[in-house]
Amino acid sequence: MPELEAVIGLEIHVQLATRTKMFCGCALSFGDEPNVHTCPICLAHPGVLPVPNEEAIAYALKIGLALDCEIAPRSIFHRKNYFYPDNPKAYQISQYDIPICGPGKLGDIRITRAHLEEDAAKTIHAGSTGRIHGSTASLVDFNRGGTPLVEIVTEPDLRGAAEAAEWARLLRETVRQLDVSNVNMEEGSLRIDANVSVRPAGSTELGTKTELKNMNSFRFVQRGIEAELERQRGIVDAGGTVEQETLHFDPTSGDLTSLRSKEEAHDYRYFPEPDLVAIVATEAMIAAARASLPELPAARQARYEGEGLDEAQARLLAADPGQAEYFEAVLAASTAPEPRVVANWVTGELTAALRGAEIDEDYGSPTVAPAALAELIGATAAKTISHGSGRQVLAILVETGEGDVAAIVEREGLAQMGGDDGELARIVAAAIEGDPAAAEQIRNGNGKAIGAIVGVVMRETKGRADGGEVNRLIREQLGL
Numbered sequence: 001m002p003e004l005e006a007v008i009g010l011e012i013h014v015q016l017a018t019r020t021k022m023f024c025g026c027a028l029s030f031g032d033e034p035n036v037h038t039c040p041i042c043l044a045h046p047g048v049l050p051v052p053n054e055e056a057i058a059y060a061l062k063i064g065l066a067l068d069c070e071i072a073p074r075s076i077f078h079r080k081n082y083f084y085p086d087n088p089k090a091y092q093i094s095q096y097d098i099p100i101c102g103p104g105k106l107g108d109i110r111i112t113r114a115h116l117e118e119d120a121a122k123t124i125h126a127g128s129t130g131r132i133h134g135s136t137a138s139l140v141d142f143n144r145g146g147t148p149l150v151e152i153v154t155e156p157d158l159r160g161a162a163e164a165a166e167w168a169r170l171l172r173e174t175v176r177q178l179d180v181s182n183v184n185m186e187e188g189s190l191r192i193d194a195n196v197s198v199r200p201a202g203s204t205e206l207g208t209k210t211e212l213k214n215m216n217s218f219r220f221v222q223r224g225i226e227a228e229l230e231r232q233r234g235i236v237d238a239g240g241t242v243e244q245e246t247l248h249f250d251p252t253s254g255d256l257t258s259l260r261s262k263e264e265a266h267d268y269r270y271f272p273e274p275d276l277v278a279i280v281a282t283e284a285m286i287a288a289a290r291a292s293l294p295e296l297p298a299a300r301q302a303r304y305e306g307e308g309l310d311e312a313q314a315r316l317l318a319a320d321p322g323q324a325e326y327f328e329a330v331l332a333a334s335t336a337p338e339p340r341v342v343a344n345w346v347t348g349e350l351t352a353a354l355r356g357a358e359i360d361e362d363y364g365s366p367t368v369a370p371a372a373l374a375e376l377i378g379a380t381a382a383k384t385i386s387h388g389s390g391r392q393v394l395a396i397l398v399e400t401g402e403g404d405v406a407a408i409v410e411r412e413g414l415a416q417m418g419g420d421d422g423e424l425a426r427i428v429a430a431a432i433e434g435d436p437a438a439a440e441q442i443r444n445g446n447g448k449a450i451g452a453i454v455g456v457v458m459r460e461t462k463g464r465a466d467g468g469e470v471n472r473l474i475r476e477q478l479g480l
Contacts, residue, residue: 002200004236006229007207008158012171014150014181015119015189016059021146022118023050023093030187034124034141042146044089049275052077056148057100057279059180060116061289063150064101066174066296067111071281075100077116077273085140086121093118094151096270100279106174107298109167110155116279121145122188144188156195156206161225165218168192173297173319185216192221196228198236207232208242212249213259224249227256300324304339313343322363323347329370335378345377349391353398368394372403379405386466388458389414416464424457424465428473431456443478450474 020027024041041048064071078096099115124139152171158164172183172190183190192215197207212228215221227249232242246259295303297318304314317324327346331337350368354361361367376397380390393408402408409415431453432439441449450471457470 004198004233005201005203006159006161006225007156007197007199007209008160008164008225009156009195009209010152010154010158010164010168011193011195012152012168013119013191013193014063014152014175014183016056016148016150017179017181017189018053018055018059018148020053020055022053022056022116022148024146026146028147029143032143034139035143037143038145042088043142050093050273052276052279053148056116057281058285058289059148059178060100060114060150061281061286062178062180062292063152063175064104064114065286065290066178066293067101067104067106067114067152069101069104069111069114071286072098072100072102072279073281074098075115075279075281077276077279078270079273080117081269084120085138086123086145088121088142088145092120093273093276100281106171107167109157112153112155114150114152117149117151119144119147119149156197156209161222161229164194164225165222168221169218169319170297177294177296177321185218188216191216194221194225194228196225196232197242198229198232208244210242210244211246212256213246215249217251220249220251223251223254224256227254231256294321304343308339309343310340313340313347316347317343320363323361326363326366326370330374330377333371333374335374336381338381341381342374342377345373349394350398353391353394356395357398359398367401368397369403372397372405375405379409383416383466385409385414386416386464389416389464414464416466424461424469425473425477427457427460427465428453428470429477431460432474432477439478442474443480 018028021037021042024039026037026039026042029037041050061071075095075098077093079091080094080096081091083090094117095115099113101111101114104111104114121140121142122144124141158167172185175181175190176183181189185191194212194215195209196212197209199205199207210228210232212224215224228247235242243261245261247256248259249256300321301311301314301318304317305311309317317327323346327343330346331339331342334342350373354367359367373394376390376393379385379393380387385393389409392412392414393405396402396408396412397405434456435452438449438452442453453474454470457465457474
């Protein structure tokens with residue numbers, strides 16, 4: 001049996017944070033009383049006419065440009081016909097063969113399209129048993145019906161569950177930084193479907209795909225895809241055939257259940273929406289959307305890696321524009337900037353100190369001024385203070401908001417203890433004398449044993465000693 005390769009594509013629905021719905025003037029909200037944001041248009045009363053939301057079109061253009069998509073000079077809306085309680089018109093206004101945003105790319109993953117559509121209403125099954133007053137029932141909240149959506153569809157370029165979840169995180173952060181959606185998965189502002197199939201490794205043919213619907217966390221996306229890949233591999237290994245269908249993944253039980261056979265485009269009977277004219281994206285509209293784009297996570301990560309940060313540091317900073325801008329401010333204030341060292345302090349030491357003080361940092365008005373952190377990093381690099389003492393100074397900066405590192409060092413007596421006055425050598429000698437067993441192990445080649453003596457010296461010096469100098473003195477006094 002040949003090894004089977006995973007083939008995965010994603011469909012991501014992004015609710016746009018416009019003021020009103022896609023085709024009417026009803027306000028958008030989350031958590032309000034059911035059915036308070038409705039009107040004859042979004043409830044599909046006879047004789048009403050939809051009017052496109054200009055703000056939603058502008059947001060769609062921003063998303064398309066951020067994903068390096070081709071912008072269609074002319075795109076149209078279609079009616080996607082289906083009957084369901086959450087769809088009062090019995091069709092959804094969407095885009096079919098002429099979407100506003102065509103082929104694009106994010107990272108190494110190709111984007112097929114990104115198109116505009118309206119969201120359905122929200123169906124609520126009454127209680128865990130779906131019963132109201134003894135009768136089986138479901139309720140529908142039409143507040144959500146008509147919310148503007150951009151659906152982003154990828155090519156089947158992903159080859160593993162973890163890769164799919166990681167790429168979805170990058171997409172969410174990219175959209176979040178565009179300020180067009182809050183992309184809150186718990187609220188349903190970002191919903192992810194996955195198309196999953198397997199094929200013999202090395203083959204270019206696509207296997208029969210199944211669709212996992214509405215997974216509401218990245219962890220569930222990964223777990224759901226892993227479960228479906230395992231199921232499909234089991235079917236193929238047993239000589240069976242994977243059936244095309246839509247599935248639900250239950251994150252509590254880990255079970256996959258079939259929802260329905262997969263519909264094809266003809267099942268929806270798409271046809272052009274006769275009540276809406278074409279969208280024509282002018283050069284001015286595209287230029288305005290392009291001018292509003294920030295430096296996006298993928299580009300910022302690539303820039304940071306080019307400036308010397310490792311991949312993990314670059315990715316972490318690129319995911320948080322406030323922290324990234326703070327990092328750059330510290331770097332600019334440093335006299336001899338080392339990007340990796342500065343990144344370690346910003347994402348590591350400072351983050352830990354803020355967490356320890358239970359402070360949720362606002363990098364726009366930072367607790368520790370960039371210049372103060374730059375001064376502290378410079379002092380540790382010059383070995384004016386030890387790294388341990390640097391942590392103590394940082395804790396004081398976080399707690400008090402002071403900005404004079406040199407004054408704190410002098411006041412707290414944190415200047416680094418050197419070896420030229422003999423005091424550190426005497427402390428090292430006492431530590432060796434106090435642990436002859438460790439000393440013997442070091443002489444016999446057990447390098448790890450030196451940690452016990454170093455620890456004693458650090459405690460005696462309250463972290464003021466330089467670790468490298470302590471190690472040198474220990475080896476010197478042991479004749480190594």
